[in-house]
Amino acid sequence: MxxxxxxxxxxxxxxxxxxxxxxxxxxxxxxxxxxxxxxxxxxxxxxxxxxxxxxxxxxxxxxxxxxxxxxxxxxxxxxxxxxxxxxxxxxxxxxxxxxxxxxxxxxxxxxxxxxxxxxxxxxxxxxxxxxxxxxxxxxxxxxxxxxxxxxxxxxxxxxxxxxxxxxxxxxxxxxxxxxxxxxxxxxxxxxxxxxxxxxxxxxxxxxxxxxxxxxxxxxxxxxxxxxxxxxxxxxxxxxxxLHRDDGPAVVFRDGWSLHAWHGTAVPSWVVESPTVDLIAAEPNVEVRRCAIEHLGWAEFIERAGLTLVSRSPDPGNPDAELRLYDLPYQRWGSRARLLLAVNGSVERDGTRRRYGLRVPPWFDDPIDAAGWSYGLTGPQYAQLQRRT
Structure with a gap:
């Protein structure tokens, strides 16, 4: 040896x-x-x-x-x-x-x-x-x-x-x-x-x-x-x-319970009965994200009646795509659009999460909308090597 x-x-x-x-x-x-x-x-x-x-x-x-x-x-x-x-x-x-x-x-x-x-x-x-x-x-x-x-x-x-x-x-x-x-x-x-x-x-x-x-x-x-x-x-x-997709993640002997979605504590409806209306009314962006993930983005987009405005490769996140959707006014309470993006940072579990950001209704270009979310113009955002 x-x-x-x-x-x-x-x-x-x-x-x-x-x-x-x-x-x-x-x-x-x-x-x-x-x-x-x-x-x-x-x-x-x-x-x-x-x-x-x-x-x-x-x-x-x-x-x-x-x-x-x-x-x-x-x-x-x-x-x-x-x-x-x-x-x-x-x-x-x-x-x-x-x-x-x-x-x-x-x-x-x-x-x-x-x-x-x-x-x-x-x-x-x-x-x-x-x-x-x-x-x-x-x-x-x-x-x-x-x-x-x-x-x-x-x-x-x-x-x-x-x-x-x-x-x-x-x-x-x-x-x-x-x-x-x-x-x-x-x-x-x-x-x-x-x-x-x-x-x-x-x-x-x-x-x-x-x-x-x-x-x-x-x-x-x-x-x-x-x-x-x-x-x-x-x-x-x-x-x-903590995670459970069909009920509470923690249950105590007196019935008191907690729900969690992939480690994020959430209200019970996120796991047991997610709906577009509840998602639209939820102020916490992480809770909204979990509820949408549970539904699935394709299902959510269909149920919410989102209309695709435009799509573009994400210059700040290679191999990912930016999508810009129109949000129905009567459901979301004000005119706005939704930018669907992929997180630039890898989570601790090795995945990259998709998330939606509400952006002003005047954006037609998803790159301009992504730049706005960072306090940049579209051309400035397009020059990023990698966003987080």
């Missing part, structure tokens, strides 16, 4: 061990099993003890939405009063993560500049990228995008902002797994006390959904009963995003 192969054999073996652990954490993050209430309550009680509080009363609910009317008002932070319980817990976990980060980065070679991001973990390790860097991109980040941004982000957006500090249980898998994998593959050594606390957070992430610690009481939500995701095409790290 060459010296170079010998130097990379161990990091590669550790990486494949990390891949197994990452799959384990993905399962926890997307689990729909009933909560392990005893394990959750015991771990949360131990966290209360670390901030000097006795075991709270536990109130279990079937969804984050059901928790809202039960939450006692947050005490807030005042200079003349002790910190509220939830702020103490936040300080506890923040300090833990700072200490663990210092241990992970204690011997990092700051002069080395790895690829950003390392798309191929095996090739990256063989080229000398530190295992810690690959673990960050290959474990923490895909879990963050799947559990933290796609699933928890959709739930958070559907809740009122008044709920105060909340921890996400299984949907905090990204940061918990980040340190847990470092520990279990033997890349980093953590102090005994920090390992005990990390295991408390790991137990909660493996056992329940969202939870709201308050003085004397802790409200804890069950995990969802259904979670529907799709793999993100082109991802080297197995990440997923």
């Amino acid at each position: 060459s010296a170079r192969r010998g130097r990379t054999a161990r990091p590669l073996a550790l990486w494949w061990r990390a891949v197994t652990l990452r799959s384990e954490w993905f399962d926890h993050a997307l689990s729909t099993a009933p909560a392990d209430r005893q394990a959750s309550e015991d771990a949360i009680t131990d966290l209360y003890a670390l901030v000097g509080r006795p075991r709270p009363s536990f109130v279990w609910v079937d969804s984050p939405a059901a928790a809202q009317p039960l939450l006692p008002p947050s005490a807030g932070i005042r200079s003349d009063l002790p910190l509220p319980l939830e702020s103490l817990v936040a300080s506890l976990v923040s300090s833990l993560r700072e200490r663990l980060d210092r241990r992970i980065g204690a011997d990092r070679d700051i002069s080395f500049q790895p690829p950003d991001p390392p798309l191929d973990p095996v090739a990256s390790l063989r080229s000398g990228v530190p295992l810690r860097t690959v673990l960050e991109a290959g474990v923490r980040d895909p879990l963050r995008r799947t559990a933290g941004e796609s699933v928890a982000g959709a739930i958070r957006a559907a809740l009122p902002e008044r709920s105060g500090l909340v921890w996400y249980g299984q949907h905090e898998a990204a940061w918990v797994a980040h340190y847990d994998v470092h520990r279990r593959v033997g890349v980093s050594l953590f102090g005994a006390d920090d390992l005990v606390q990390l295991e408390l957070w790991a137990t909660i992430a493996r056992s329940c959904g969202w939870w709201w610690p308050r003085e004397g009481v802790c409200v804890v939500a069950e995990r969802p009963a259904e979670v529907h995701v799709e793999p993100v095409a082109g991802s080297a790290y197995g990440e997923s995003r």
